[in-house]
Amino acid sequence: MTPEKQQERVRSSFAKQGLMTTLGATLSSVSPGMVEIALSPHPAISQQHGFVHAGAVTAIADSAAGYAALTLMPADTGVLTTEFKITLLAPAAGERILARGRVVKAGRTLTLAQAEVFANTGGQEKLIALLTATLMAVEGRDGISD
Amino acid sequence: MTPEKQQERVRSSFAKQGLMTTLGATLSSVSPGMVEIALSPHPAISQQHGFVHAGAVTAIADSAAGYAALTLMPADTGVLTTEFKITLLAPAAGERILARGRVVKAGRTLTLAQAEVFANTGGQEKLIALLTATLMAVEGRDGISD
Amino acid sequence: MTPEKQQERVRSSFAKQGLMTTLGATLSSVSPGMVEIALSPHPAISQQHGFVHAGAVTAIADSAAGYAALTLMPADTGVLTTEFKITLLAPAAGERILARGRVVKAGRTLTLAQAEVFANTGGQEKLIALLTATLMAVEGRDGISD
Amino acid sequence: MTPEKQQERVRSSFAKQGLMTTLGATLSSVSPGMVEIALSPHPAISQQHGFVHAGAVTAIADSAAGYAALTLMPADTGVLTTEFKITLLAPAAGERILARGRVVKAGRTLTLAQAEVFANTGGQEKLIALLTATLMAVEGRDGISD
Numbered sequence: 001m002t003p004e005k006q007q008e009r010v011r012s013s014f015a016k017q018g019l020m021t022t023l024g025a026t027l028s029s030v031s032p033g034m035v036e037i038a039l040s041p042h043p044a045i046s047q048q049h050g051f052v053h054a055g056a057v058t059a060i061a062d063s064a065a066g067y068a069a070l071t072l073m074p075a076d077t078g079v080l081t082t083e084f085k086i087t088l089l090a091p092a093a094g095e096r097i098l099a100r101g102r103v104v105k106a107g108r109t110l111t112l113a114q115a116e117v118f119a120n121t122g123g124q125e126k127l128i129a130l131l132t133a134t135l136m137a138v139e140g141r142d143g144i145s146d
Numbered sequence: 147m148t149p150e151k152q153q154e155r156v157r158s159s160f161a162k163q164g165l166m167t168t169l170g171a172t173l174s175s176v177s178p179g180m181v182e183i184a185l186s187p188h189p190a191i192s193q194q195h196g197f198v199h200a201g202a203v204t205a206i207a208d209s210a211a212g213y214a215a216l217t218l219m220p221a222d223t224g225v226l227t228t229e230f231k232i233t234l235l236a237p238a239a240g241e242r243i244l245a246r247g248r249v250v251k252a253g254r255t256l257t258l259a260q261a262e263v264f265a266n267t268g269g270q271e272k273l274i275a276l277l278t279a280t281l282m283a284v285e286g287r288d289g290i291s292d
Numbered sequence: 293m294t295p296e297k298q299q300e301r302v303r304s305s306f307a308k309q310g311l312m313t314t315l316g317a318t319l320s321s322v323s324p325g326m327v328e329i330a331l332s333p334h335p336a337i338s339q340q341h342g343f344v345h346a347g348a349v350t351a352i353a354d355s356a357a358g359y360a361a362l363t364l365m366p367a368d369t370g371v372l373t374t375e376f377k378i379t380l381l382a383p384a385a386g387e388r389i390l391a392r393g394r395v396v397k398a399g400r401t402l403t404l405a406q407a408e409v410f411a412n413t414g415g416q417e418k419l420i421a422l423l424t425a426t427l428m429a430v431e432g433r434d435g436i437s438d
Numbered sequence: 439m440t441p442e443k444q445q446e447r448v449r450s451s452f453a454k455q456g457l458m459t460t461l462g463a464t465l466s467s468v469s470p471g472m473v474e475i476a477l478s479p480h481p482a483i484s485q486q487h488g489f490v491h492a493g494a495v496t497a498i499a500d501s502a503a504g505y506a507a508l509t510l511m512p513a514d515t516g517v518l519t520t521e522f523k524i525t526l527l528a529p530a531a532g533e534r535i536l537a538r539g540r541v542v543k544a545g546r547t548l549t550l551a552q553a554e555v556f557a558n559t560g561g562q563e564k565l566i567a568l569l570t571a572t573l574m575a576v577e578g579r580d581g582i583s584d
Contacts, residue, residue: 018192019199022168046164053165054208054227059201081200082402083426085231085377085523085570087550089543104568105527109401110374110428112525112568130542130550132523132570134375134426136402228548229572231377231424231523233404235397250422251381255547256520256574258379258422276396276404278377278424280521280572282548310484311491314460338456345457346519347497354492373492377523 003032006071010035014067025060027067033103035067040096052092057099057117061086061131064101065113069135072106077137082110084133092128094119099131111135149178152217156181160213171206173213179249181213186242198238203245203263207232207277210247211259215281218252223283228256230279238274240265245277257281295324298363302327306359317352319359325395327359332388344384349391349409353378353423356393357405361427364398369429374402376425384420386411391423403427441470444509448473452505463498465505471541473505478534490530495537495555499524499569502539503551507573510544515575520548522571530566532557537569549573 001009007030014020014027020037023045029036037060039045039052047053062084070079101115117129147155153176160166160173166183169191175182183206185191185198193199208230216225247261263275293301299322306312306319312329315337321328329352331337331344339345354376362371393407409421439447445468452458452465458475461483467474475498477483477490485491500522508517539553555567 013194016192016194017199018189019201022190023201043164044168046162048159048162049224053163053205055165055169055201055205058204058208059199062200062204078195081234083231083233083375085229087229087570087572088227089545089550105565107527112527127543130570132525132568134525229521233424233426235399235404251419253381258381273397276424278379278422280379305486308484308486309491310481311493314482315493335456336460338454340451340454341516345455345497346500347457347461347493350496350500351491351493354496370487373526375523375525377521379521380519 001075006032010067010070017063019059020063023056023059028098030067030071032071033068035064035071035101037064037099038096041092041094049091052097054088057088057092057097057129058086058131060097060099061101061115061117061129062133064099065115065131065133066135068101068103069106069111069113072103072111073137077139080136080138082134082136084131086129086131088129090119090126090128092119094121096120109137111137147221152178156213156216159216163209165205166209169202169205174244176213176217178217179214181210181217181247183210183245184242187238187240195237198243200234203238203243203275204232204277206243206245207247207261207263207275208279210245211261211277211279212281214247214249215252215257215259218249218257219283223285226282226284228280228282230277232275232277234275236265236272236274238265240267242266255283257283293367298324302359302362309355311351312355315348315351320390322359322363324363325360327356327363327393329356329391330388333385341383344389346380349380349384349389349421350378350423352389352391353393353407353409353421354425356391357407357423357425358427360393360395361398361403361405364395364403365429369431372428372430374426374428376423378421378423380421382411382418382420384411386413388412401429403429439513444470448505448508451508455501457497458501461494461497466536468505468509470509471506473502473509473539475502475537476534479530479532487529490535492526495526495530495535495567496524496569498535498537499539499553499555499567500571502537503553503569503571504573506539506541507544507549507551510541510549511575515577518574518576520572520574522569524567524569526567528557528564528566530557532559534558547575549575
């Protein structure tokens with residue numbers, strides 16, 4: 001697949017994720033092995049202290065890692081997250097939350113990807129979370145193709 | 147704190163989590179060291195293949211583990227997730243998704259909790275995810291008190 | 293495979309692990325989906341404060357989880373750990389350290405297993421670590437068959 | 439503490455780890471926020487297929503991450519690993535195994551560190567494992583001071 005087709009595949013799949021729309025997340029960048037997803041803090045995605053909920057931070061981080069993996073997979077292959085770990089370093093507060101996923105090692109069956117999550121305030125970026133995920137390439141299973 | 151006060155603290159904190167309302171999650175059970183959160187699948191929380199998004203599954207699992215930890219913490223203490231790991235075992239499909247958090251070991255500073263997530267279809271429960279989390283008790287920091 | 297053949301396969305594989313002999317670890321129990329490995333604390337496996345090194349605790353916990361997974365895999369299949377997470381709850385001190393691995397969910401390609409590690413002192417067991425691992429079944433790859 | 443004193447503290451602590459001597463591991467580099475530990479493959483640290491056992495790989499990766507964290511901690515503070523996750527990417531085979539630990543974020547109580555593990559064969563380095571660890575600074579607890 002060309003980078004353009006890969007990008008199109010990620011964009012089309014992302015648009016089908018109801019949760020991303022619900023959270024207000026947007027796909028801000030797609031390139032081979034790297035995907036960025038952004039989120040604007042608002043009350044509908046908050047936790048009890050007013051920060052962005054770890055669940056929302058995790059959702060964009062996991063998606064960024066998963067789509068980064070998908071950009072390096074063959075056509076007609078879907079991607080599933082088998083597991084991930086996230087370390088939360090600071091409250092998710094700021095004007096914009098940005099998850100940057102990148103592939104660490106792409107394998108035939110399993111891919112290791114990481115996502116760093118940054119909080120942006122007044123042009124300053126602060127690392128607020130680090131996710132490590134194992135992604136599995138699946139072929140023609142349950143109609144999964146992205 | 148009495149179990150009733152602990153329960154009240156968890157319910158009051160949960161009600162302030164904007165994300166839980168947005169996802170349609172409900173607190174179905176609170177007892178010392180154990181908390182259950184339920185979710186009904188709907189398109190607004192889906193991923194690209196129509197299943198419940200791993201981000202939504204993770205959000206309720208993390209909250210169930212965190213609140214289970216909170217039930218064993220002293221008054222005037224808040225709880226923060228420092229990290230968690232989740233293994234996704236099967237697609238989150240069914241009539242109802244239920245996350246059951248329980249404390250494995252409560253410590254002065256750090257607590258280890260797990261959450262099992264089940265998908266319920268026609269009265270049958272299937273384990274679809276397992277989360278392990280480290281929770282930190284925080285006192286009087288940034289106004290955190292639940 | 294019969295439980296007896298499964299047991300024999302695990303015992304034979306364990307005996308080939310140079311590290312287990314070096315650590316002084318022994319295979320104390322093997323049954324379908326469950327394996328126990330024991331270790332006696334001694335200076336050669338210590339860390340700087342005199343406790344058993346987390347690396348030794350982890351080695352027996354990972355092996356216990358991996359062999360628990362192997363007991364449920366078909367003949368001519370080998371097992372590889374793809375990733376694991378371990379939470380260390382207390383210093384590994386006592387007369388005997390015991391890792392109990394058990395399968396949480398066995399899949400065709402991937403298996404999820406956990407291992408609890410206990411320190412035994414004067415007949416009292418204390419949970420000191422919890423490991424969660426993803427194991428992969430491999431067939432005829434690189435001569436891997438156990 | 440000066441970098442020299444930090445280095446001395448790490449070297450002295452490492453020398454007390456019986457397991458590192460038993461594995462044949464050596465401390466190859468110590469600088470602020472970064473520590474390297476090397477290992478030469480030999481049968482006494484092998485697993486059943488002849489590769490270096492994941493337990494030995496993990497032991498040096500965990501120690502490299504932990505000591506990297508220690509280099510940024512105040513005097514009279516000890517370091518404990520509270521949890522870590524490791525992804526194993528390829529068999530640990532080669533002439534030399536090298537774990538490079540570095541601090542991602544140093545906090546007052548908790549530090550996040552990562553360790554990459556490389557296998558070196560004929561001058562070629564290959565990434566074989568990635569570890570993410572949470573380290574806790576402890577003061578005057580149980581005589582822990584390194």
